[in-house]
Amino acid sequence: MxxxxxxxxxxxxxxxxxxxxxxxxxxxxxxxxxxxxxxxxxxxxxxxxxxxxxxxxxxxxxxxxxxxxxxxxxxxxxxxxxxxxxxxxxxxxxxxxxxxxxxxxxxxxxxxxxxxxxxxxxxWTRFLPAMVQTRRWIADGEIGDVELVRANLSFMAAYNAAGRLFAPELGGGALLDVGIYPISFAYMILGSPQTVSSTAYLGETGTDDRSTYTFGYPGGKTALLSSAVRLSVPVEAEVIGTKGYIKLHQPWINPRTVTLARMSQSEASLIFDGNLYDTQTVHVPTQGNGYNYEAVEVGACIRAGKQESDLMSLSESLDIMETMDLIRAQWGLTYPNE
Ligand SMILES: NC(=O)c1ccc[n+]([C@@H]2O[C@H](COP(=O)([O-])OP(=O)(O)OC[C@H]3O[C@@H](n4cnc5c(N)ncnc54)[C@H](OP(=O)(O)O)[C@@H]3O)[C@@H](O)[C@H]2O)c1
The missing domain is CATH 3.40.50.720 (NAD(P)-binding Rossmann-like Domain)
Structure with missing residues (x-):
């Protein structure tokens, strides 16, 4: 081709x-x-x-x-x-x-x-170099067994009842627009959750101005996730393991640095003064504005005659939609024509 x-x-x-x-x-x-x-x-x-x-x-x-x-x-x-x-x-x-x-x-x-x-x-964020680096560190055992994911994507949008971030007929609300990023991130790291509990504050248009989601997995693994369209919150994502953690800075906008923190002392000698970790922040070489990476993946799959990507599979997109349906059911939020 x-x-x-x-x-x-x-x-x-x-x-x-x-x-x-x-x-x-x-x-x-x-x-x-x-x-x-x-x-x-x-x-x-x-x-x-x-x-x-x-x-x-x-x-x-x-x-x-x-x-x-x-x-x-x-x-x-x-x-x-x-x-x-x-x-x-x-x-x-x-x-x-x-x-x-x-x-x-x-x-x-x-x-x-x-x-x-x-x-x-x-x-698109799944294909960014910082996410590739994160997956590699986890696979290499740098942070031990992953036990906890914490992620948030929130911002203060100008309120417009008729705009797509708020209007129910345009699918308004934080969950579908920005909540999906931390949710998809948790799926990428921990897979499909066993339990899902959530909270939401529904604003004037009846859609979620802000919402939180807690996912439970076998063995006590957990994801603590949140999103908002009317609240600015420092945007970070962390993957915490038994031997350390990975922190992605600005994970949803083509991050160029990622921090790896490894425990420098045995778990038995827990201390709380911040000296527990050996920390390195690495620069991740990045090209373009970031949207190029998903396009490269699509091109590679089409050339290989594949009908879906291994990294963002169709079964996973469907699973995520099922989880978001469940979350909305917990709040009683339905959209027109559903
Ligand atoms: N990946 C990311 O980083 C990212 C960032 C922002 C948004 N998104 C996603 O991209 C989608 C579009 O978001 P956006 O921010 O680009 O929205 P937008 O600026 O409002 O643009 C949406 C476009 O859709 C078309 N459209 C068709 N029917 C429409 C309708 N009834 N009302 C308004 N527009 C209509 C219009 O194009 P024409 O006038 O040319 O027909 C319009 O310019 C959303 O699903 C959002 O979740 C992704």
Whole structure:
């Protein structure tokens, strides 16, 4: 196969970041864009030098010069737009959350598999060098047995009841927009939880302004996770093991440093003065704006004839959607048309 030919479905905030990321991928080209109207498609096309500009998503899906489509519309449209592209014979990279709920996710996966097409959730952080380094340290036993994951993604958004972060009809709330990052991180490290308990503060629009999730695993392993769209919280992720811990600084925005802390004394001589660890913060070489790494993974899978990524598998995306369904059920939060 020559270069992988990408199309982007929508022209919003993340579509622009992805276009920038793709420009750092040597064996891929952004050849097409689809928007709800031709003017925005043209403006995006001019900005990113995209030759095929379509004034509808249907026209993009049916563009014969496109191999794979990046679905970057608001959450409630991921299902419909993914089905549109798969039905037109295109591979799909769909933004997080994969869908609004597990029922939609299952249908998307079934269609991709029936059609023999590649499908992946755009959980871009999994492919970043800092995450690769983290997985390597864990696999090498640097921190012993992993017992605890702590992660948060929260920010103070400007309140807009009609915007996608708050409007129920656009899938508003912290869980689906940002909570999914710490949740997916916990899945990457500890797998599918045995128990899930959560709390939420539902704001004016009835969606979660902030929420917390505690996952339990066999043997007492635990993940303590949180997210918010109306509260700024220092953003970090930590993996804590029996022999030390790993700290990712700004883990959700292409981190360039990671800290490895190894216990310098025996567990029997616990002290609390901060001298317990030998700490090293390493620089992780990083290219592009970070969105290039997920595009590289998609390209490699398509070239290898794979229908899913080993690192962000479809069964895991489905499992995560089931867990988020369960969490919302604990709060009584449903979205329109569910
Ligand atoms: N991976 C990440 O780091 C990251 C970051 C931010 C967001 N996201 C995800 O990306 C998706 C889009 O987020 P965004 O921040 O890019 O949103 P955005 O800036 O509002 O853009 C969404 C785009 O979707 C299209 N769209 C189709 N139907 C729409 C509707 N009814 N209302 C509004 N827009 C509609 C529009 O494109 P046209 O006008 O061209 O049709 C719009 O520009 C979300 O699912 C979000 O979770 C991921």
């Amino acid at each position: 020559e270069k992988i030919r990408w199309g982007t479905l929508s022209t919003g905030y993340i579509a622009n970041l992805f276009a920038e990321g793709l420009s750092a991928v040597a064996d891929a080209d952004l050849v097409a864009v689809g928007s709800r109207n031709r003017e925005t498609a043209d403006a995006f096309g001019d900005k990113w030098d995209v030759p095929h500009r379509h004034g509808s998503y249907e026209a993009l899906a049916n563009d014969p010069d496109v191999d794979v489509i990046y679905v970057a519309s608001p959450h409630p449209y991921h299902y419909e737009h993914t089905l549109l592209c798969l039905n037109a014979g295109k591979h799909v990279l769909v933004e997080k959350p994969f869908a609004m709920n597990a029922r939609q996710a299952k249908e998307m996966i079934d269609l991709a598999q029936a059609k023999g097409l590649f499908l992946m959730e755009a959980m």
